[in-house]
Amino acid sequence: MGNGGSISVKEATKVYDPDGAKVLALDRCSLEIGPGEFSVVVGPSGCGKTTLLNAIAGFHELTAGEILLDGQTLSSPGKPAKPGSDRIVVFQNGALFPWMTILENVAFGPLAQKKMTVPEAREKALKTLETMGLTLIAQDYPGQISSGMRRRAEIARAMMCEPKVLLLDEPFRALDALTKIVAHQFLMEVYDAQKPTVFFITHDLDEAIFLASKVYVMTTRPASIKKILDVTLPRPRDYRLLASLEYQRLKAECQDAVREEALKAFSAGEREM
């Protein structure tokens, strides 16, 4: 909602050190994400994309470098970011609480932050579910609905908090192709309505270009930014875009960059064997 949300990652470095076996996951990775930008990060498996997301979310500490949110230091070595509702994460396998109904899940954020009373949060959650077309599942438990519905409900839960930044870690990975299309449309509508800054991780190049304002291609581990693609396709977008020339051009460009890194990752993997 034009309330900031610019992220600067400056020379972020992360070394995992379980049992002394040092693994460099992020190597002086820098990127600038503008407020309200829909940034999509693609890169080979295990390249450190999630490490970067976790550092922004506040689940991990950086070894060197820093991350700023709207010019304020968010995370630096020794001072990890605190997880908070200005940066909400939607997880790869989904993390709706199974013991709460969808309505209770969606109302969770404002209640946890003590920003609303129970009836207020309920009412807002109902309204949010209504605008997102999810009214029918309000009283269901997550275990009772499809994975596509669950993912949408989780996005609704995140948007209830009006976050500056929405962090999505391969949220649609487990969905089938058709459900994915619906989920994309859904996310686009949510994004167009609230314009949060989005940090979206995926392997799927079609998904990346279809959704993104900017695609960041990461190198294989240790990760840094290899290439940035500006996706200037007009919004609101729909699936007819996939046939456009501009789209094809972007995809080819993206593919070339990703392919190079994937091959590197593959041969590195073979060496490690």
Place this chain on the structure above:
Amino acid sequence: MPITKRLTKALKSVALRRGLISLALFFISWELCARFQVPILGAIPAPTEVLASLAHEIVSGYYWRSWGTSLARILTGFVIAQILGVPLGLLLGFSRKAKEIVFPLIEIMRPVPPLAWVPVSVVFWPSAEMSMIFVTFLGAFFTVVLNIVEGIAAIDVRYLRAAASLGSTRRDIFWRVMLPASLPSVLVGMTVGMGITWCVVVAAEMIATNTGLGYLTWRGYVAGEFPLIVVGMLSIGLAGYLSSALIRRIGLHFTPWLSSQ
């Protein structure tokens, strides 16, 4: 679904009819074994004799008093085990420090079967009643504690992260995430604990007292009233089944999300 409707549906089911076949065969062969005095097996009183004994017992106050006494022991031991075990389990689950301090002690005590405690608790506690409640308590206590600790350890880190990300305080995470997330394992611990409690109380009653269903069974043996032994066994089985079913029932009420999947 109303209970009558469920009952008629269950009665019509093929699974039930198949189950009845094995039951019927069991009772018929049992009866035949007794009638024809088959070696070894023939020593067990026939179902008809057991039924006669049961008919005799259920009108006697003594039989029902035995039920009452055993139930009271179970309930007291079990409830005390929950009152002490649930908070301890939660504490050990949430605090690494507490776990590191207390857990070794629990790991040493746990493998000792509750029944091995009977002699020492008879010496230790002033009355036989208290010593029996104590061993019953032990039977449920460790199971409950361990299940809670394991349940909490198994909570998916995603839920904790999601809650933190949504702005929860630590307190909030405890009450609204960790507690409900570990509830299913708490209930499993209670159900298993209840089963163990019955094992323990019956054995303890045979050893340390002259009341309760365990003693009733034992008395059948001592007095040579063999049908009474079987009546006692069946009663204990039924009592154990009913109490576990009750816990499951209550559990379902508190974990509606599990039954709706």
